[in-house]
Amino acid sequence: DAGITQSPRHKVTETGTPVTLRCHQTENHRYMYWYRQDPGHGLRLIHYSYGVKDTDKGEVSDGYSVSRSKTEDFLLTLESATSSQTSVYFCAISESPSSEQYFGPGTRLTVT
Template identity: 90%
Template sequence: DAGITQSPRHKVTETGTPVTLRCHQTENHRYMYWYRQDPGHGLRLIHYSYGVKDTDKGEVSDGYSVSRSKTEDFLLTLESATSSQTSVYFCAIALTGTAEAFFGQGTRLTVV
C-alpha cells in the first residue's frame, strides 16, 4: 500500500469554525491532490500541488485553501466551515501528473 495517511479520519464541526485536514505521505511523490466526494458527483478536485509551495486551484476551490511547506505534507483548510462542505475528503499522491494516483482512506467531515 502507498504510504498515505489522512488525519483526522472523522470530524464533526460547527458552522463558521476553521478546520484543517492533513495528508501525509512517505513516498516522496511530487504531486498531491485534495478531492471531495459527494453522491452523484464522483470525485471533484479542490486543490492540487506539484511541488513544495507550488499549488493550484481545482474545480471546486471556493472556501478552501491549501499549503505545502514540505514534500510529505499537504494541508487543506476550510477557513469558515459551512454545511455545504459536509463531505468525504480524499487526498491522493502521484509520481507525475499523468501517473497512477494513490489515495488515502478519506476523512469524513460533518458540518452542523
C-alpha cells in the same frame, strides 16, 4: 499500498469554525491532490500541489485553501466551515501528471 495517511479520519464541527485536514505521504511523490466526494457527483478536485509551496486550484476550490511546506505534507483548510462542505475528503499522490494516483483512506467531515 502507498504510504498515505489522512488525519483526522472523522470530524464533526460547527458552521463558521476553521478546520484543517492533513495529508501525509511517505512516498516522496511530487504531486499531491485534495478531492471531495459527494453523492451523485463522484470525486471532484479541490486543489493540487506540484511541489513544495507550489499549489493551484481545482474544479471546486471556493471556500478552501491549501498549503504545502514539506514534500510529505499537504494541508487543506476550510477557513469558515459551511454545511455545504460536509463531505468525504480524499488526498491523493502521484509521481508525475501521467502516473497513477494513489488515494488516502479519506476523512469524513460533518459541518452542523
